[in-house]
Amino acid sequence: MSKNTEIRLSGEGGQGLILAGVILASAALLEGKNAAQSQYYGPESRGGISKSEVVISDGEIIYPEVADPDLVLVLSDVASIPYTKDVRRDDTLVIFDSGTVKKFPDLKHGRIYKLPFTMTAHDKLGKPFIANIIALGTIVGLIGVVSKESIEKAVLARVPKGTEELNKTALLEGFELAKTIKK
Amino acid sequence: MEKKALLISGNESCVEGALYAGVQFYAGYPITPSSEIAEGLAKKLPKYGGVMIQMEDEIASMGAIIGASLTGKKSMTATSGPGFSLKQENLGFASFNEIPCVIVNVMRGGPSTGAPTGPSQGDVMQARWGTHGDHPIVALAPNSIPEIFTETVRAFNISEKYRIPVVLLLDEIISHMREKITFPEKGELEVIDRMKPTVPPDQYKPFDVSNSPLPLVPPMAAYGTGYRFHVTGLNHRTDGFPTNNGELIEKELHRIMGKLDLYKKDMFRTEAYMLEDAEIGIVAFGSSARAAKYAVNELRKQGIKAGMLRYITLWPFEGAAIEMLAQKVKFIVVPELNMGQLILEVERAAQGRTKVYGVNRVNIEIIHPHDIMEKVKELSHGI
Numbered sequence: 001m002s003k004n005t006e007i008r009l010s011g012e013g014g015q016g017l018i019l020a021g022v023i024l025a026s027a028a029l030l031e032g033k034n035a036a037q038s039q040y041y042g043p044e045s046r047g048g049i050s051k052s053e054v055v056i057s058d059g060e061i062i063y064p065e066v067a068d069p070d071l072v073l074v075l076s077d078v079a080s081i082p083y084t085k086d087v088r089r090d091d092t093l094v095i096f097d098s099g100t101v102k103k104f105p106d107l108k109h110g111r112i113y114k115l116p117f118t119m120t121a122h123d124k125l126g127k128p129f130i131a132n133i134i135a136l137g138t139i140v141g142l143i144g145v146v147s148k149e150s151i152e153k154a155v156l157a158r159v160p161k162g163t164e165e166l167n168k169t170a171l172l173e174g175f176e177l178a179k180t181i182k183k
Numbered sequence: 184m185e186k187k188a189l190l191i192s193g194n195e196s197c198v199e200g201a202l203y204a205g206v207q208f209y210a211g212y213p214i215t216p217s218s219e220i221a222e223g224l225a226k227k228l229p230k231y232g233g234v235m236i237q238m239e240d241e242i243a244s245m246g247a248i249i250g251a252s253l254t255g256k257k258s259m260t261a262t263s264g265p266g267f268s269l270k271q272e273n274l275g276f277a278s279f280n281e282i283p284c285v286i287v288n289v290m291r292g293g294p295s296t297g298a299p300t301g302p303s304q305g306d307v308m309q310a311r312w313g314t315h316g317d318h319p320i321v322a323l324a325p326n327s328i329p330e331i332f333t334e335t336v337r338a339f340n341i342s343e344k345y346r347i348p349v350v351l352l353l354d355e356i357i358s359h360m361r362e363k364i365t366f367p368e369k370g371e372l373e374v375i376d377r378m379k380p381t382v383p384p385d386q387y388k389p390f391d392v393s394n395s396p397l398p399l400v401p402p403m404a405a406y407g408t409g410y411r412f413h414v415t416g417l418n419h420r421t422d423g424f425p426t427n428n429g430e431l432i433e434k435e436l437h438r439i440m441g442k443l444d445l446y447k448k449d450m451f452r453t454e455a456y457m458l459e460d461a462e463i464g465i466v467a468f469g470s471s472a473r474a475a476k477y478a479v480n481e482l483r484k485q486g487i488k489a490g491m492l493r494y495i496t497l498w499p500f501e502g503a504a505i506e507m508l509a510q511k512v513k514f515i516v517v518p519e520l521n522m523g524q525l526i527l528e529v530e531r532a533a534q535g536r537t538k539v540y541g542v543n544r545v546n547i548e549i550i551h552p553h554d555i556m557e558k559v560k561e562l563s564h565g566i
Contacts, residue, residue: 022361026190029363035190038360043215043299063477064360064470067552 004057005145006066009135010083011075011100014046016132019158021052024136027146027154028056036064049078056145071095071143072110073135075117077103084110093142097131115177121170130170133159137174142181186365193358196328197261197287197351198223199366200335204374206285207233207256210247212240212266215299216355217289220261241266245273248284252277253414255377255405257339261287264306265296267313274348275314280414281346281390281401281439283377285338288350289358290520292547301547302355304469304520308527310350311498317436319443321450322350322498324468328362333372334495340375341450345400345442352497354520356470356549378402384409391421392438399442443499451501454493457483461490463559464512464537466505466529468494471518471550478555489559494525502532509536514562518542518550 007024009017018039025035036055042048053066066086071093074080080103084094087110094107098114099122115138117131133155140151152171159167191199197220201209209224211217221237228235234251238244241262248258262270267288277284290306292298306313310322321341325334331353338349380387380402382394387410392401401421404410413423418432426432443450454472457479458464467475472493482489490512492504505528509515514537517526523541530539542558544550 022190025361029188029190032188034363036360036362037190038356041300061362062480063473063552064356064362065549067477 004055004061005143006068006070007054007056007139007145008051008066008069008072008083009053009075009132010051010073010079012046012078013041013044013048013050015050015075016129017050017052017075020132020136021054023154023158024054024139024146024151025056026157027150028054030150030153031146033058033146034061036061038065049082051079051083071139073139074101075131075135076100081105095135095138097135113181115180117177120173120177124173125166125170127166130166133167133170134174134177137171138178139174141175141178148175188363188365190361191328191364192219192361193328193331193353194219194289195223196331196364197335197353197358198227200332201259201285201339202227202231203332203367203372204336204339205257205376206259206339207231208248208251208258209233209235209260210238210244210251210258211260211262212238212244214241214263214266216291216358217261217263217287219358220287220289241269242273245270245277245286249273249277249282252282252284253406253412255408257283257343259285259287259339261289263289263291263299264293264303264309267306267309271314274320275316275318276416277348278314278318278320279316279416279439281403282348282414283342283346283403284348285335285342286348286350287353289353289355291355292545298547300355302470302520302549303545303547304354304471305524305545306352307497307519307521307524310352317440319347319439320350320498321347321443321496322352323452324352324495324497326357326469326472326493326495328357328360329364330495331357332364332366336372336374340373343377344375344397345446346377346403347442350498352469354469380404380410384411387411388421389413389423390419390435399438399445447499447501450496450499452495453501453504454491454495455504456491456493458490458492458508460488461508461511462488462513463490463563464508464515465489465491465555465559466494466508466515466517466525467491467519468497468525469520471520474550474552475518475555477552478559481552481556482559487559487563497525500528500532502528505529505532506534506536509533512537514538514540516540516542516555516558516562518555520544520550
């Protein structure tokens with residue numbers, strides 16, 4: 001059985017986590033892989049706890065949600081504790097947004113990083129809402145679950161017309177942030 | 184040419200499956216987590232020459248698809264628990280009058296309006312016994328995006344062929360998740376249309392099976408084609424008009440319920456996974472079955488011989504497979520996203536031959552493979 005890569009993108013409604021998950025899963029399909037993308041969100045469209053999970057595999061995906069995370073992204077305080085609870089391996093990457101997350105869980109496992117997704121989106125691109133695409137770039141830069149070319153193709157296929165350049169720049173910023181992490 | 188793989192949600196897959204099966208009419212009242220089915224058919228159905236109506240409520244939606252089906256059109260609606268409750272009266276009418284229709288129920292947390300965005304498998308019993316009286320109904324419960332497509336087609340086929348309403352029982356997880364699918368080509372899957380009458384209009388009786396090529400199933404004329412076709416919720420004669428003749432009432436009820444027995448084999452579908460040498464049985468359906476299959480693999484890595492029996496057709500419930508399983512395993516575990524519904528049928532079929540235990544969640548989170556693995560390990564220690 002081939003090893004799955006299990007990624008959880010968490011935060012709150014309005015941060016574009018579901019779109020980011022769909023893009024990542026589409027990128028995997030472009031490479032002929034299997035992918036399953038699932039989500040949780042509350043009845044409110046903005047502000048409530050939200051997550052999007054992506055499982056990518058060369059083989060069959062049996063359980064469609066994250067059973068044993070390889071990477072957890074946290075973009076908001078509401079998600080910080082509940083969605084990092086099941087980190088039980090030391091090599092699981094847990095990445096917090098250094099600007100928007102103030103509450104950090106007391107984790108026994110995982111490699112923990114804090115990166116300025118929202119600050120970069122705000123200061124460098126003038127659009128705080130594009131933190132999701134920057135984070136996607138970082139995830140791909142860090143674990144290479146899909147190629148940079150595939151993620152770019154998948155991003156461009158799913159974003160509104162007229163925002164292509166902005167999104168490409170956001171991905172590049174994400175790739176750069178990944179380089180700041182020493183493995 | 185290699186077919187294109189797409190990433191679509193379960194609800195989108197249901198829309199595509201319905202179009203493949205030839206749906207011509209949809210009426211519904213949008214409700215989370217099923218709304219994308221209404222949305223998809225609103226966009227696509229007119230392009231296929233069909234009609235989509237957003238009705239004023241759930242009850243009217245059910246009435247509308249019954250009416251449309253009587254005119255000969257393949258009809259469907261989609262809803263979730265609260266709407267499924269409202270549809271029950273009309274669903275009973277459809278069942279009693281043998282009107283083909285497909286009702287998609289994307290289960291969400293209940294009871295009442297419950298948790299709109301939270302997953303659940305709490306409508307297992309409602310799908311069978313939601314409307315009053317003895318009545319025939321079929322319920323199918325797929326567990327992946329490609330299977331939602333094929334089971335939607337099968338739902339229409341069963342409904343049209345046997346004149347029985349079919350409930351497609353999905354859950355929030357598989358409806359909203361996205362997975363890879365390549366659509367079958369036209370002709371790749373069988374598509375069945377209902378049987379039309381061969382007698383002249385003046386000799387037609389809508390519930391008469393004496394000349395039907397398919398035992399117990401009466402051919403069905405379409406409204407507006409010159410055939411007289413009376414429908415009523417009252418017990419009726421073969422010409423469709425009410426009767427108080429007890430003998431006839433009993434005969435007709437036995438006939439419509441008898442279709443479930445006679446055609447059980449055609450309706451019934453399961454998946455058996457690693458059951459040959461299994462010492463521990465897991466019986467599951469829908470999204471919980473995906474956790475169960477994952478758990479089987481993990482348990483086997485740890486030397487515990489588990490196997491899974493997955494019910495794709497939930498109703499009519501076929502107990503023979505459980506009977507066999509119960510004779511050879513140490514115990515059976517039934518994981519489900521409710522407080523124990525399918526387990527009642529499993530226990531009944533096992534007839535005390537082995538112990539049956541539930542793994543349940545009602546905290547609007549999916550059943551996790553670890554839930555099942557822990558239960559199996561805990562129970563294994565006791566043996």
